[in-house]
Amino acid sequence: MPEGRMSEAALELRGLEKRFGAQTAVAAIDLQVQQGEFVTLLGPSGCGKTTTLNMIAGFITPDAGSIRLGGRAVENLPPHRRDLGIVFQDYALFPHRNAAENVAFGLRMRKLAKTEIAARVADALRMVRLDGLDKRRPLQLSGGQRQRVALARALVIRPALLLLDEPLSNLDLKLREEMRSEISTLQRRLGIATVFVTHDQDEALTMSDRIAVMRQGRIEQIGTARDIYERPASVFVATFIGSTNLVRAKPAGPPSEGLVPLATAAGPAILRLDRPLAAGADLLLAIRPERLQLTPTGTAPDGSTAWPVRIEGVTYLGGRLEIALRLADGSPATAHAMNLGAMAWQPGHVADAWFRPDDAWPILDGGASDGAAP
Amino acid sequence: MVPYLLVAVPAGFLLAFFVAPNMILLSASLLESEGMVPTGVLTLGNFTTLLSHRIYVDAIIRTFGIGLAVGALVVLLAYPVAYVLVRTTSRWKNVLLALALSPLLASVIVRTYGWWVLFNRDGAVNEALQALHLTARPLIMLPSTAIIIVGLTHALLPYGVLTLMAALNGVSPNLERAAISLGAGRMRAFAATTLPLTAPGIIGGFLLAFGVAISAYATPAILGGPATQTMATLIYTFMATLLNWSLGSALGVVLLASCLTLLMLTALVSRRRALT
Amino acid sequence: MRRPVSYLALLAAVALIYLFMLGPILITAVVSFNRSDRSYFPPRGLSLHWWGAAFTPQWTGAFVFSLELAALSAIATTIAGLPLALAFRSYEFPGKAAIQAMTLGPLVLPSLVTGIALLQFLTLAGLGSWIGLPALLIGHVVICLPFSVRTIAISLASIPVSAELAAASLGASPGAVLREITLPLARSGVGAGMIFAFISSFDDVNLALFVSSPRQTPITVQIMQFLEFGFSPTLAALSILSMLVPLALVALCGRVVGIGGYLQQEQGHA
Structure with a gap:
């Protein structure tokens, strides 16, 4: 140089x-x-x-x-x-x-x-x-x-x-x-x-x-x-890059062992965070569609967050399926599933959508901060 | 700073040799004069003189008549040529285009001379008429306003072709095909689609030909005579023969005003075109 | 493909219009080979007599003068037009609109009026001695400038701005950008503008009529003055000669500068 x-x-x-x-x-x-x-x-x-x-x-x-x-x-x-x-x-x-x-x-x-x-x-x-x-x-x-x-x-x-x-x-x-x-x-x-x-x-x-x-x-x-x-x-970054599900959420208690309980519009949720969230903060929980998985009601793994959903439609994309869901509060969401041959999910089915504590990320609603308290 | 350095010399040149002369022309038309030298007295007399002599008024009216006729004829004759040139897929297209535009390279004198050869007392038209025993002696066909119109139409046709080609290029041939597919005949399809869409080009071509025709000198001078004066030939008579520069300037201002009016009309047409 | 009748009728009409467009020029060419001293058409006997007459000093002097005037006009117009076009393209400055209007003015005003205005201006300004070559040159630059600025502007507009930025980013100073990128790419517009200026000057009657002097008269005015006394097949020969000059020019340079694209810009000077 x-x-x-x-x-x-x-x-x-x-x-x-x-x-x-x-x-x-x-x-x-x-x-x-x-x-x-x-x-x-x-x-x-x-x-x-x-x-x-x-x-x-x-x-x-x-x-x-x-x-x-x-x-x-x-x-x-x-x-x-x-x-x-x-x-x-x-x-x-x-x-x-x-x-x-x-x-x-x-x-x-x-x-x-x-x-x-x-x-x-x-x-x-x-x-x-x-x-x-x-x-x-x-x-x-x-x-x-x-x-x-x-x-x-x-x-x-x-x-x-x-x-x-x-x-x-x-x-x-x-x-x-x-x-x-x-x-x-x-x-x-x-x-x-x-x-x-x-x-x-x-x-x-x-x-x-x-x-x-x-x-x-x-x-x-x-x-x-x-x-x-x-x-x-x-929210802008989350939605501009890839697609994402956003669900309204609030902290629902003190963290324990790095896990934070949240109350969301779709049901309770658990996140793994290295920092505590400010009590009462308005949050949007961002979950990428490929991290949201479907399973028959009641069969989600222990320690994960499971929400009841209704399947609205399935779009065939070749290598994967895009599944349109409705959450408990009536808001829409999307999950991606590998196309493994059997078309297990049909519109009208009820199932659980689940994700691990590492698979969601909280965004402070209306703000540009990551929602983590200082 | 830089832009002024660039434009200073050419702009100064135009101020001195274009703007100032036109100002002087304008003031000369409004001043009394003794021969070629204007006095300081303001007057509208030059214009009233122009309007109170039959021969001058006739020349002005004749000029506008010629302009109207030439404008109409140019559009009428140029449209089919432009249409064929734009729509044809023939490999002769470029040759035909070059032929249509080649008269532009010739001085207007060349373009007019042929008409004189045809229509003069010993010309081809008289020869033919006599050979066919239609007339006993040669007809005197020149000077003639009609032949001036023919000559100017001929001289301005290439401009009409260019203007109309530009207009036709903007109209998709699929519009006519669509109209035909919907049951219109060929003429009907043309009249319903291409014709109205090229209206701005038609008006533009007309105004262009009109403007150039009313200020043309060579063609009316060659094909006309004392009885078929136009504004341009009259200005030349005032300036060069009678040495009455005030009247020449006044008539020049009339011509100038006519062209500026035309310019505004053209601007109006193109603004409407921009809006639609 | 079978052509419908209406299309064939259209083609026939267009053929007739072509005859109308080209006929008079062909007639003029043929008449110049007439043996008789009248402009008979069809010619009575063939002769090169009138072509010989066209090459006498009375005409060659005016012809050469016209060529010189046209060449000077083309050069002077380009010298004035290039900086104008560059300034109009690259800068916003107070007075720009007025200067643009002034530049394009001669395009819409009759050159005949420009001629008489120039004649009076020079006379009143005590520059009567300029009548002749200087006045003709000035007048022709005034009426050719709009063409020149417009053709150059068109070729400048086709240069991608990013090419000039790229040159600057590669280390070219503003002067070097102009010399290395802008001017070479505007060459075809400059060339076309020069050809148009040359032809406009060479073919001009309306302005030259008023500011020619007896010893400095272009060929067009010489012909017009001769016409006041009568016609002669010499004029046909001269007309054809004076048509060949622009034709040759376009044939020689037209390909080089791609004149076709600029032809649409030319306007009437009948």
Whole structure:
């Protein structure tokens, strides 16, 4: 890395803010990306993730806050002095230049010697498996090949940070999955710190070291894929990523041996928590459909939570079945079951839906906190 | 700062050589003058002079008549051409398109000269009429307002084709097919779908041809004469022959006002198009 | 596929309209080979006499002058139009709408009126000596500028913004982005604008009528003045000659800059 010491974060955002008129696009974001780390900004359109990326790149000037790249403050530097590699959603290849010239562009701007440029361009094209296509113009390349040229062009300048702006959204499904793993592999091999912007939760879950879920200009939660999926900090995070059942709940007594009793709309429940819940807190219990299992009434394992449910419908999804349920209070829920051949559950059946104490997670109703008391 | 650096020189150029001259034209039309030099006296006299002489009023009326006729003819003749060019799948499509637009490359003089050759006293039309013993001696067909209209229609047809092609390109051929599948005849299907949907293009093409026709000089000058003056030829007479720049300016302002009115009409049509 | 009768009738009508469109130009071409001194059609005997007459100094002088004027107009129009188009595209600034309206103004106002306005302005400003080449050049830049700005604007609009951002992120300064990305990609619009300006200038009658001087007269005005005294097949030869110049230009450069896409932008100057 040419810039900064290894101990410095590759990227550090502090209190970064941007308003467009009365609209707050990004509200006081703090974020650190370590050397070699792959961090994803995930959120629906309009959540501020692209604005954040554009501020890091220097295409938009922040209203407040600081941006440091490898310890160097860059918020007052124009884009061409920031030393970043960016892959754009539409690839932004220069249509009047061939693949090799596209890749060479950043090196020419750095006034490198011709021989060095040629060597590095050849290396970069080989790295993305495009050797032999160097004379092709962008229009003569397939979507995946354009994507690779864009990647090579961004990486060949050996940037301190790689920014990826929804680079996979223009590819068809199969190619998208292929490029997903290719980008991941390349990123790990080069050990380059990367900020990846996407609205696609699968991309975020499979590629990232850490995910920052954004909503309305704020980071709602930041953590590993597992944190985000299994311990969502808010209803938004729980429902934006995957699908989830939410059931109203309140603490129903003191914890004992790490287990917390709850009273819920569907019946009593027991959770395993490492921290106590505030007494009387309004909670939403989040249970992923694949963790909610069906069993004949009264046959749920000891120590689990079992709720009586009525089966409303069964949808055949191939490898699994999606079962629509109605809970005791009349609210709907969903359970997933492996498709093991026999169609045991029919609409109209009554059964028990059960889950283990580790399979549900409490969210403080209306808040962004995890519901655990300090 | 940067944008002003970019626009300063060209904008200054336009202010000096486009805006200022038009201001002077406007003021010259409102000032008394002795020959070519305006005096400081404000007057509407130039305009009343234009409106009180039969020959000037006739020229203005004739100009608008020519504009209306040319606008209508251009749309009428350009529509079938545009329709076929847009809908055909023939491999000759590009050749036909190039042929339809190629007259644009020729100066309007070239485009008018052929009509003079056809209709002059010794022209092909007279030759033919005499050969067929339909007339004993050559007919005097020029100057003629009708042939000016023909000449201008011919000169402006490519613009009509372009405008209508743009309009027709926006109408899916499936609309007519749908109408036919619902039991309409071909003409009926066309009249119920494509025709109303291309109305803005028809009006736009008409206004464009009208505007260019009323300000055309070469065609009425070649195919017309003293008895078929239009605003443009009259302006030339005022400016170059009679050296009465005040009257020339006043008539120029009338022409200018006509074109601006037309522009507003066009804007109105395109706004309606944007709304629907 | 069998074509219905109504479609065949349509094709027949279109064929007649094509005859109407192209006939007069073909007639003019044929008349130029007439042997007689009248513009007979069909021609009575063939001769290259009138083509010879077209190559006398009376006409070649005006012809060459027209070519020079058109070339200068094309270059000057582009020099003025490029910064305007760039500023309109990339910046919001007070007065932008007014400057845009002023730029497009000559498109909707008759060039004849622009001509007489320019004539009076130059005379009153004591610049009467500019009548001739300088005034013609000024007038043609004024009336060609809207085409130039529009064709350049169209080609600029087709450049993906992200390409310029990408160049900046790769280390290109604003000047380098303009030089390496924006201008090369706008080349076809600049070229098309130049060709249109050249042809508009070369074919212009309405404005040149008023600001030509006896010694500096373009071929179109020369023909119009000659027409006041009579017709001659020489004019047919000259007409065809003056049509070949733009035709050759488009044939030579049209492919290079892909002029077809811009043809829709041209408007009338009859």
